[in-house]
Amino acid sequence: MSKTYSISELANEFDVTTRSIRFYEDQELLRPARRGQTRIYSSKDRVRLKLTLRGKRLGLSLAEIRELFSLWDETRSGSEKQLHLMLSKIQERRAALEQQMKDITMVQLELESAEIRCRQALEELHQKQEEEAP
Amino acid sequence: MSKTYSISELANEFDVTTRSIRFYEDQELLRPARRGQTRIYSSKDRVRLKLTLRGKRLGLSLAEIRELFSLWDETRSGSEKQLHLMLSKIQERRAALEQQMKDITMVQLELESAEIRCRQALEELHQKQEEEAP
DNA sequence: AAACAAGTTTACGTTAACGTAAAGATGAAG
């Protein structure tokens, strides 16, 4: 018997609303089991949710995330044509991620330089204060 | 006389619609000059647009991007209180970027492993083909 | 039994980021 989770347990752990979790299921990102009408989440479901939120932090739409999931799922069962299509989709995503890495690096540099400017401005303010009250 | 750009020049260069560019202006991300009623973009405006699109690729909302711009703009003129607020905002952003870096690394690993699975599945298919026609 | 907590479905509302269409101004080309 591996561990299971209620919807609110997951909602608390990952700091999202139950509404969102149910919505992700509606979008076919999750497929929890049921006991009666109550949803029961396995640790696999939990991983899916984690991956979903990770994708969101990268700015992916739910549709794009779903596509990645089905890519992964069909890796085992695909035909040759399918597999080649998957490979190209995977390449596409990897290229986008590399672009994002570059973007992040650039923005980090800009923020760093903004921080330096900020600290310099602060120093100048403090020097003026010393001049006013010697 | 430094170079200027029309709205459609920028739209072509960055592969966005003129509608989007005007919308960004509406959201106060751009402030192009005017000749008559026609917009004229300086190279500074062009940089702003480039930064805007970079932010979008990272999943930032236009509001967040605007906040970053005003942080940068006010670095020179802020009061001490303002400057400290800016520093904390900058830290916030840098932390988010680091998280994003980690996320990207994870997803890259997952894609890599999906690619390997994919290639293995292809190899198995080809081996079967050889068995069928020796 | 009554109340309470946690879950459910259904459905309408909201916000961001544009798309799209209509109607007009402006300068250059035929």
Added chain:
DNA sequence: CTTCATCTTTACGTTAACGTAAACTTGTTT
């Protein structure tokens, strides 16, 4: 002059990703 190409404003439409509220079921605590 008129016919374009490119620009403009105004305004309504659309999609994604939920928020919010209402009404109901189910289990358990008092």
